[in-house]
Structure formats: structure tokens, C-alpha cells
Amino acid sequence: MQTPTPAYLTPEALTAFIRTALAEDVGDGDHSARAAIPADARNRAHLLVKGEGLLAGMALAPLIFEEVDPTLQLHLLLPDGARVKHGDVAFTVEGPARSILTAERLVLNCMQRMSGIATYTAHLNTLLAGTNARLLDTRKTTPNFRICEKWAVLIGGGVNHRYGLFDMIILKDNHVDYAGGVAPAIAATQKYLADTGRQLPIEIETRTLAEVQQALATGGIARIMLDNMPPDQLREAVALINGRFPTEASGGITEQTIAEVARTGVDYISVGALTHSVKSLDLSLKAY
Structure with a gap:
């Protein structure tokens, strides 16, 4: 689904949002990942859909991963606005394991709520x-x-x-x-x-x-x-x-x-x- 780009979606605004959200969550470091995962460990993960609805936040996720660690490699499999069901995979990410874990919660928090809003909006429409x-x-x-x-x-x-x-x-x-x-x-x-x-x-x-x-x-x-x-x-x-x-x-x-x-x-x-x-x-x- 193609959507217009509104005036508020500037690179500066999105960067400021992501940095503020990461500062709230990460603070002086992701000590869980640092403590349990070797610094040189690499891994991969995928975003698994566990419900039915409209997907949103796919354009935001790469910006979050990029801010956490530019070496992470993200492969988008579905677009914003895609109809999804349980078992669908929206994207895969691979790279430093610590970085994947640090970015995980912000990506999920944003995408889960955005997808819920998009789903309800589409339903009312x-x-x-x-x-x-x-x-x-x-x-x-x-x-x-x-x-x-x-x-x-x-x-x-x-x-x-x-x-x-x-x-x-x-x-x-x-x-x-x-x-x-x-x-x-x-x-x-x-x-x-x-x-x-x-x-x-x-x-x-x-x-x-x-x-x-x-x-x-x-x-x-x-x-x-x-x-x-x-x-x-x-x-x-x-x-x-x-x-x-x-x-x-x-x-x-x-x-x-x-x-x-x-x-x-x-x-x-x-x-x-x-x-x-x-x-x-x-x-x-x-x-x-």
C-alpha cells in the first residue's frame, strides 16, 4: 500500500525519535547482552508474525537497526501495509549478536503498536x-x-x-x-x-x-x-x-x-x- 510522505516524517525527526527512545531503553549500555554474549559473536534473527492484521513500521525498522549498528544487514521481505497472518516472516537481520539484541525491543515496540493502529484504521475504513x-x-x-x-x-x-x-x-x-x-x-x-x-x-x-x-x-x-x-x-x-x-x-x-x-x-x-x-x-x- 503506497502512502504519502507527510511533512513531519523528516530524517531529522525520525533520528531524534530513535535516539531518544534508545537513550530511554539502553542508557549507559545493554548490560544483559554485554554480559552474556561474546563481543565477536554473530547471529541472525527474523521478525515472526504471530497474529493477523496490517503490517506497519517496515520503513522504520531499518533506521533503528542502522542507528544501533550500521553493520547489521536487514533483508525486508514484506512492505508497509501488507496483510499478514500467523507464521509470516516480515524481515531477517544478521550481524553482531549484541546489536541485534539491543535493537530488538525498540523495533518490536514500534512495529507492534504501529501495526495495531494500521490494522484498526484499515478495519474502520x-x-x-x-x-x-x-x-x-x-x-x-x-x-x-x-x-x-x-x-x-x-x-x-x-x-x-x-x-x-x-x-x-x-x-x-x-x-x-x-x-x-x-x-x-x-x-x-x-x-x-x-x-x-x-x-x-x-x-x-x-x-x-x-x-x-x-x-x-x-x-x-x-x-x-x-x-x-x-x-x-x-x-x-x-x-x-x-x-x-x-x-x-x-x-x-x-x-x-x-x-x-x-x-x-x-x-x-x-x-x-x-x-x-x-x-x-x-x-x-x-x-x-
Whole structure:
């Protein structure tokens, strides 16, 4: 499955993530490997799939092995987005045994969670069949692991929402309430952007049809979020907006309700569970 390369997937960002993760895990050395394995020992291992799902992290694994030890030789057998089942082998690695062991846990931690996210994203996408709705992720990610989680959503066929607080403005319920309403929140934001010379898209969260009408009357936005609205109200809101702005349904949407939500005509559906409530795919690195 071919996925686009988003702006956040830079070599610098990936290197920084890997080095921070290795520092957390390895500290001043992998003393288990150093103690038990001779320095000159060489070995090989393969990544064994022990579940069913969508594979993710195959482009990340070589970067981790390279950072641990550039002499390790990795042979990729499957691509990101491949459908896998129990018994499949995703890659083989060979080289210094200590280095394989040091890299093992970070590779597995990343790939298991990324594969779980990609698998669930792909599953929810099947429930959108026959509609024009597209599946969005959220900022409900694991601190310091967002780069991998959002990457996994892409591999699963989802769409990344904003990466963080800096690349898009979303005026949510608390922003609206603190600002004194939908219109004041949008007006203040437009002034802020003008004063600071920034060009950022503005999305406004609405909770009622009255707030939708206020957003339409105010304008100057890129998208209207329809938060925690039941399907009948979503249909009314979509009809009211009538294509003037893209629409996003959000709030408590599950795999039991997502198909009905999609059939209301919304353009996007955001689901926090894509990244905060997934089951990792069972993978294991085994010597052979």
C-alpha cells in the first residue's frame, strides 16, 4: 500500500525519535547482552508474525537497526501495509549478536503498536464503504510517540489531522466558551493570525445547529466540526452547511456507529480510538 510522505516524517525527526527512545531503553549500555554474549559473536534473527492484521513500521525498522549498528544487514521481505497472518516472516537481520539484541525491543515496540493502529484504521475504513467520508486521526496520541502513531494511520489508509497545536487552529468547545461564543472566537483568531502574519487554517467546533449557523454567518474558516451530534442532527447540519465548508463529525464515534455517521454526508470522521485504544499486533524477533 503506497502512502504519502507527510511533512513531519523528516530524517531529522525520525533520528531524534530513535535516539531518544534508545537513550530511554539502553542508557549507559545493554548490560544483559554485554554480559552474556561474546563481543565477536554473530547471529541472525527474523521478525515472526504471530497474529493477523496490517503490517506497519517496515520503513522504520531499518533506521533503528542502522542507528544501533550500521553493520547489521536487514533483508525486508514484506512492505508497509501488507496483510499478514500467523507464521509470516516480515524481515531477517544478521550481524553482531549484541546489536541485534539491543535493537530488538525498540523495533518490536514500534512495529507492534504501529501495526495495531494500521490494522484498526484499515478495519474502520471498510465500514465507510459506499460513502464519501474519510477517516481522521486526532492528537490523542502517546507522548513522544506521535510520529509513529500518525504514520501508522496513513499506512492503514486513514488521513492525518493536524500534527500538533502549531500547524492548524481548531477552536474547540473550551476555546469557544472562554472566548464568549463562536463568532468572538473566530474573530479573535482571525485578528491573531493577521497580527502575527501567520497563515493557518481555522476549524471551529460546533455543538448545536445554532452554533453551526453562527459559524456560517461569521465565515473565515476552513472546516466545521460537528461534535457529539446524533445522526439526525448531523444530517440537518450537513444540509444547513450545504457544501460551503467541509464538515467533520467527532465525539464518541465507535465501530458500531461509524457507518451510520458516514451516511449522514459528512466529509470527515475523526476517531481518537485509532491511536489511544488499539490492540498491538503480536510480533516476535526470533533467532533462527
